[in-house]
Amino acid sequence: MTERTILDQLSYKELPAVLVSATLPDDVPFGDDPLDELAALAESAGMYIVGKAYQNVEHINPRTYIGKGKVGEVARLVEETEAAVVIFDHELRPNQQNALEDEIKANVIDRTELILAIFNQNVRTRQAKVQVQLAQAEYELPRLKNLWTHLERQRGGLGAVGGAGERQIETDRRLLRKRITKLKKELFEIGKRRVIEVERRHELFQVSIVGYTNAGKSTLMNALTGEGVFTEDKLFATLDTRTCVWKLPDHKVLLSDTVGFIRDLPHRLVASFHATLEEVLHADLLLHVVDASHPAAVEMVEAVNGVLKEVGAEDRRTLMVFNKVDRVGDQPTLTHLHNLFPEHMDVSARTGVGLRELADKVQEVVEERETALDWTFSAGNGKLLAYLQQHGKILNLEYEDSQVHVKALIEPRYYGPAAAMKDG
Numbered sequence: 001m002t003e004r005t006i007l008d009q010l011s012y013k014e015l016p017a018v019l020v021s022a023t024l025p026d027d028v029p030f031g032d033d034p035l036d037e038l039a040a041l042a043e044s045a046g047m048y049i050v051g052k053a054y055q056n057v058e059h060i061n062p063r064t065y066i067g068k069g070k071v072g073e074v075a076r077l078v079e080e081t082e083a084a085v086v087i088f089d090h091e092l093r094p095n096q097q098n099a100l101e102d103e104i105k106a107n108v109i110d111r112t113e114l115i116l117a118i119f120n121q122n123v124r125t126r127q128a129k130v131q132v133q134l135a136q137a138e139y140e141l142p143r144l145k146n147l148w149t150h151l152e153r154q155r156g157g158l159g160a161v162g163g164a165g166e167r168q169i170e171t172d173r174r175l176l177r178k179r180i181t182k183l184k185k186e187l188f189e190i191g192k193r194r195v196i197e198v199e200r201r202h203e204l205f206q207v208s209i210v211g212y213t214n215a216g217k218s219t220l221m222n223a224l225t226g227e228g229v230f231t232e233d234k235l236f237a238t239l240d241t242r243t244c245v246w247k248l249p250d251h252k253v254l255l256s257d258t259v260g261f262i263r264d265l266p267h268r269l270v271a272s273f274h275a276t277l278e279e280v281l282h283a284d285l286l287l288h289v290v291d292a293s294h295p296a297a298v299e300m301v302e303a304v305n306g307v308l309k310e311v312g313a314e315d316r317r318t319l320m321v322f323n324k325v326d327r328v329g330d331q332p333t334l335t336h337l338h339n340l341f342p343e344h345m346d347v348s349a350r351t352g353v354g355l356r357e358l359a360d361k362v363q364e365v366v367e368e369r370e371t372a373l374d375w376t377f378s379a380g381n382g383k384l385l386a387y388l389q390q391h392g393k394i395l396n397l398e399y400e401d402s403q404v405h406v407k408a409l410i411e412p413r414y415y416g417p418a419a420a421m422k423d424g
């Protein structure tokens with residue numbers, strides 16, 4: 001193993017998969033079928049689903065996660081369907097993964113590994129790539145043995161890791177640790193550059209789109225700005241941040257689209273995306289986009305709020321944007337969302353419904369923050385007048401002798417520099 005990691009070499013494309021869900025007594029239901037989201041994730045990674053298994057459990061079995069009888073049932077299902085992969089809708093510990101693979105005789109992966117595989121397929125920019133590689137390397141470290149077994153199975157080997165394999169794993173472990181250090185350093189460097197970029201852009205009001213994966217964030221960004229950002233009916237189509245100018249009726253603001261969130265996002269994944277989420281931390285306003293046509297929309301909102309809290313952005317001014325209203329029939333979900341979030345906008349990024357109203361509303365928020373000024377200064381101070389015209393909204397302008405009277409609205413960030421020009 002050199003630059004590429006084992007997960008890079010594993011491809012789940014076109015593999016038949018069996019999905020497994022275990023529900024604990026206190027688990028909050030997420031949609032009608034608890035395996036719907038895992039199925040969408042597996043399909044986003046290019047797999048196809050050949051079977052599903054469910055179990056209600058009182059507690060997690062420390063050795064195999066699900067109960068012994070259920071393990072046998074999954075093993076039979078795998079045999080019947082010739083599934084190559086079994087995906088658990090939970091995070092498995094390496095020892096659980098080992099025990100399950102011994103008994104089921106197929107590759108067993110968990111939700112995190114599946115998400116990492118999708119990230120790996122969809123990554124485009126250098127920063128996102130380094131973030132994904134770091135998350136992967138940290139995931140791989142305690143699981144190298146399993147990953148080697150997977151690789152051998154995929155290549156038609158016997159799946160057993162012998163003595164030579166064990167030595168190889170030791171070497172890999174050392175290389176992986178070195179790699180983690182290197183990636184962290186690179187990420188830190190990219191992060192430093194990014195902070196400078198973000199600060200430089202601070203001239204304009206910043207709006208960031210956040211939301212659950214597949215909510216329609218990129219489609220909305222395109223509809224509002226005419227930008228050609230990539231969109232797809234797959235989870236995690238976007239992994240990096242794109243920013244462009246959004247022209248409101250009387251203002252120009254910056255609009256950013258970024259990586260989507262998902263429930264139970266492992267902490268280290270959130271951590272590795274911190275630099276990407278930097279944008280969110282700097283935003284003046286968040287547009288929280290929700291797929292209002294989804295049966296689990298309310299749970300998705302909660303999951304997103306959980307991640308926002310984790311990255312320290314829970315106090316940002318936020319506007320709820322209920323998207324895909326073209327697909328919402330007469331669903332109680334939308335009414336429920338309206339009751340929960342009285343300040344909201346209903347839109348369809350696809351048909352364009354509500355986009356004009358959204359622009360007006362955002363403009364209102366921009367203007368709410370403006371300070372009114374009523375100044376008299378020398379008509380010779382052309383620089384100040386030009387500054388106010390460029391960064392503010394002139395309400396009234398009168399010349400009298402060699403003086404000028406100006407009434408204007410200006411954002412707080414421009415007030416200081418303008419005042420300095422007036423006095424200086």
Ligand SMILES: Nc1nc2c(ncn2[C@@H]2O[C@H](COP(=O)(O)OP(=O)(O)OP(=O)(O)O)[C@@H](O)[C@H]2O)c(=O)[nH]1
Nearest residue numbers: 213214215216217218219232236237238260349350
């Ligand atoms: N019916 C309908 N579909 C929509 C609407 N907005 C987006 N979609 C579809 O929803 C899917 C996901 O859209 P994206 O814009 O890629 O979603 P995203 O939130 O950027 O997703 P990720 O980047 O994967 O997190 C695509 O198939 C879109 O065409 C809408 O208003 N109505």
Ligand SMILES: [Mg+2]
Nearest residue numbers: 217218237238
């Ligand atoms: Mg997107």
